[in-house]
Amino acid sequence: MIMADGISNLCNDLQVDPQDIVMLVVSWHMKAATMCEFSKQEFVGGLQSLGIDSLEKFRDRIPSIRSELKDDQKFKEIYNFAFGWAKEKGQKSLALDTAIGMWQLLFEEKQWPLVEHWCQFLQARHNKAISRDTWSQLLEFARSVDPTLSNYDAEGAWPYLLDEFVEYLKENGIIQQKGRVLDLLGHI
Amino acid sequence: MSSQKKRSGIQIEAFKHRVVVDPKYAEKTWKVLEHAIHEIYNRNASGLSFEELYRNAYNMVLHKFGDKLYAGLVSTMTLHLKEIAASVEASQGSLFLEELNKKWMEHNKALQMIRDILMYMDRTYIPSTHKTPVHELGLNLWRDNIIHSSNIQTRLKDTLQEIVQKERGGEVINRGLMRNIVKMLMDLGPSVYQHDFEKPFLDVSANFYRGESQQYIECCDCGDYLKKAEKRLNEEIERVSQYLDAKSEVKITNVVEKEMIQSQMNRLAHMENSGLVNMIVDDKYEDMGRMYNLFRRVPNGLTLIKDVMTSHIRETGKQLVTDPEKLKDPVDFVQRLLDEKDKHDKIINLAFNNDKTFQNALNSSFEYFINLNTRSPEFISLFVDDKLRKGLKGVSEEDVEIVLDKVMMLFRYLQEKDVFEKYYKQHLAKRLLSGKSVSEDAERSLILKLKTECGYQFTSKLEGMFTDMKTSEDTMKGFYEAMGHLLADGPTLSVHVLTTGSWPTQSTTTCNLPPEILSVCDKFKKYYLGTHNGRRLTWQTNMGSADIKATFSKGVKHELNVSTYQMCVLMQFNDADRLSYREIEQAVEIPRVELKRCLQSLACAKGKNVLRKEPMSKDISENDVFFFNEKFSSKFYKVKIGMVAAQKESEPEKQETRQRVEEDRKPQIEAAIVRIMKARRVLDHNNIVAEVTKQLQSRFMPNPIVIKKRIESLIEREFLERDKEDRKLYRYLA
Numbered sequence: 049m050i051m052a053d054g055i056s057n058l059c060n061d062l063q064v065d066p067q068d069i070v071m072l073v074v075s076w077h078m079k080a081a082t083m084c085e086f087s088k089q090e091f092v093g094g095l096q097s098l099g100i101d102s103l104e105k106f107r108d109r110i111p112s113i114r115s116e117l118k119d120d121q122k123f124k125e126i127y128n129f130a131f132g133w134a135k136e137k138g139q140k141s142l143a144l145d146t147a148i149g150m151w152q153l154l155f156e157e158k159q160w161p162l163v164e165h166w167c168q169f170l171q172a173r174h175n176k177a178i179s180r181d182t183w184s185q186l187l188e189f190a191r192s193v194d195p196t197l198s199n200y201d202a203e204g205a206w207p208y209l210l211d212e213f214v215e216y217l218k219e220n221g222i223i224q225q226k227g228r229v230l231d232l233l234g235h236i
Numbered sequence: 237m238s239s240q241k242k243r244s245g246i247q248i249e250a251f252k253h254r255v256v257v258d259p260k261y262a263e264k265t266w267k268v269l270e271h272a273i274h275e276i277y278n279r280n281a282s283g284l285s286f287e288e289l290y291r292n293a294y295n296m297v298l299h300k301f302g303d304k305l306y307a308g309l310v311s312t313m314t315l316h317l318k319e320i321a322a323s324v325e326a327s328q329g330s331l332f333l334e335e336l337n338k339k340w341m342e343h344n345k346a347l348q349m350i351r352d353i354l355m356y357m358d359r360t361y362i363p364s365t366h367k368t369p370v371h372e373l374g375l376n377l378w379r380d381n382i383i384h385s386s387n388i389q390t391r392l393k394d395t396l397q398e399i400v401q402k403e404r405g406g407e408v409i410n411r412g413l414m415r416n417i418v419k420m421l422m423d424l425g426p427s428v429y430q431h432d433f434e435k436p437f438l439d440v441s442a443n444f445y446r447g448e449s450q451q452y453i454e455c456c457d458c459g460d461y462l463k464k465a466e467k468r469l470n471e472e473i474e475r476v477s478q479y480l481d482a483k484s485e486v487k488i489t490n491v492v493e494k495e496m497i498q499s500q501m502n503r504l505a506h507m508e509n510s511g512l513v514n515m516i517v518d519d520k521y522e523d524m525g526r527m528y529n530l531f532r533r534v535p536n537g538l539t540l541i542k543d544v545m546t547s548h549i550r551e552t553g554k555q556l557v558t559d560p561e562k563l564k565d566p567v568d569f570v571q572r573l574l575d576e577k578d579k580h581d582k583i584i585n586l587a588f589n590n591d592k593t594f595q596n597a598l599n600s601s602f603e604y605f606i607n608l609n610t611r612s613p614e615f616i617s618l619f620v621d622d623k624l625r626k627g628l629k630g631v632s633e634e635d636v637e638i639v640l641d642k643v644m645m646l647f648r649y650l651q652e653k654d655v656f657e658k659y660y661k662q663h664l665a666k667r668l669l670s671g672k673s674v675s676e677d678a679e680r681s682l683i684l685k686l687k688t689e690c691g692y693q694f695t696s697k698l699e700g701m702f703t704d705m706k707t708s709e710d711t712m713k714g715f716y717e718a719m720g721h722l723l724a725d726g727p728t729l730s731v732h733v734l735t736t737g738s739w740p741t742q743s744t745t746t747c748n749l750p751p752e753i754l755s756v757c758d759k760f761k762k763y764y765l766g767t768h769n770g771r772r773l774t775w776q777t778n779m780g781s782a783d784i785k786a787t788f789s790k791g792v793k794h795e796l797n798v799s800t801y802q803m804c805v806l807m808q809f810n811d812a813d814r815l816s817y818r819e820i821e822q823a824v825e826i827p828r829v830e831l832k833r834c835l836q837s838l839a840c841a842k843g844k845n846v847l848r849k850e851p852m853s854k855d856i857s858e859n860d861v862f863f864f865n866e867k868f869s870s871k872f873y874k875v876k877i878g879m880v881a882a883q884k885e886s887e888p889e890k891q892e893t894r895q896r897v898e899e900d901r902k903p904q905i906e907a908a909i910v911r912i913m914k915a916r917r918v919l920d921h922n923n924i925v926a927e928v929t930k931q932l933q934s935r936f937m938p939n940p941i942v943i944k945k946r947i948e949s950l951i952e953r954e955f956l957e958r959d960k961e962d963r964k965l966y967r968y969l970a
Binding site: 140141179180181182185188203204205207208211 | 920921922941944945948951952958963964
């Protein structure tokens, strides 16, 4: 088993910050079960699938591994993988703090303008762990719904937490209720 | 036509050469006939021989002079008709129609005679030449020369309309004459009747009624206007039956309906102080019935009435359920609802022909406003409680059924039937345990009705409560038979053993029973558990009651009916005359809120203050001191102090009940979702919500947000998953 120290050393050798998101992608390739630890099988198997047999190669491959995040399909898989990887063994849901950390990291890569509001909202109103369904649906939401919420469909079967988030945005004036304003103008 | 039989003897054969007829013969023969026609028209026919004339006509046709005969007929008749026209034209005033009528009768007589004479021509010459038969010819000539003569046509039209108008104005007219003239027009052909009478009749009538409706609407109230309209309508129907063509009836009634009813119906229905709403409020059955009968004749008439009625009911209903004054007394509130329903049922029955669509509108209106107030289920249960507790005392079985059926009717309107169930259970428990039910038959009857309406599940627990009561009776009998000798000195015990789950949930509280009570209770417990192995008994001290005999100063005795808590507190005063709050609390160990309420009912209630409190404030403080009130007096020997009757819940209690109801709904919603998904395997979100609502709406209206949360919970617990392609679709996981 490679534990936290081992990983720290590995990152040193790779000249990569342990908090760097590329480590997530690496873990994904290794199908790692939990963050901050690799089993021998995961480590070796992962490197084999990447075709890496030396530290040099590994170091050289880092940029290309990082660029995999740009691919939409791969990003989705990595994102969904992250849930299982980041949560505590034996828990069904992901602790809120961890989730927020992961989201901030992931959406740095994949720019979502509402990520800060989302995290604030959760801390103010939710304060509970995040379910898998909510986690995966959030990505869909970030991808398909316009940041101004102009195409948000209230009948869209979004998880309740996301509906609440939309309410929160409207209540706090972060999102103008465009539709309504236009109506008023139309009648003047 | 030759007969088949061969005849012997004389044979007559036709001329073998052409028979030549004297050309002057035709002219001579015609002259005879012409003369006859003149005589007939001059009413001088008695001197004529029918046989001779017939023969003459016959011969002319036979000898191929049909054309001459026919032409002669036409010109001769025309000649006479022109004379007649002149005579009619010349008549003055009212004689015009009379002359016309007279001449018409005469013409018909003449025509008949002429037709008879010329019958051979009618039957042979006319069919082969396709000319107009004699009778019809006579009518056509009359039409063309008299009716449509330029001097007569307009005058006739106008005269007829004037007469109708006179009658409408109230004058008496000669109906027989009118009948004849109208019949004449009908005989001349439908287009004549329509052109020369019916169309102008309808036009004039429309104008007349338009004017009249405008006049009446300004000066009459709704009821009066309707009476007038009805009168006019009936007049027209009578007119048609008396002297017009029956086919005109529907046309003229349409005119009256359009001008007097349809054009004004909105204004009538909404008329201030006399319109439909006022009629409803004042129960004006006759006026409303009239309105119904008149409005049903026009398009959307009944819809208008129904809509006005519906919005009125909804408005008054809404006021009723939101007015805090009217909500103070739940029993009174429900009685008002029933009274409103009865009132409108009667109106629909007596005035609106029991119209089904009106009934439906009434029902949906009631359903609408009853559910505006979330306390309706509770109040209806309290109403039932009041009736079953005392209201139905001494009432006949049939009347009991009537009241219960009315309650069921209100129950059906409720959207939150599960809330009603919760309250009903609580109230029923109190009734059963205090023995305060007026009639067990009535209770059972209502439960049966609920079962029929909602199914077995709704009432199975309620029935369990009755069973427990019965079983407890038997248990007590057994107990006293077995242990009677040991209990002779102690207090008489009556125990109801309640099956947890059937009865409304209560949390158990601490309470120290007095030793004499505890002793007999323990004996019971031992007895019961001896015969019912494996069960657990818990005393529900917050639900019991006690009858205790108290002796006051000067030997005054009273029997007090108190709750168990109150009994525990009072028994303390057997050992002391003065006790502080804290001392009492320590001794009885009843929770604070309950204890304070208990002490309040013993020391601060007028006429029931068996305890005295210092200071004499209204509220109980922990520094208070209590004394046995030696000077207590009451005009009754038996004094009831225990609060056992069901009451309207306080705000916090109501919140608690509401919360419990919401908690109970969650598993029901989940069960419905699982049932649906198991059957459908794959279903989208909106359809799940719709199906769940459909399944549960007979009990309550599920909130779509709650349904969504339950779905997410089921996803979490891996009963369902989202489809990978379409995120709005859910899949059942076996």
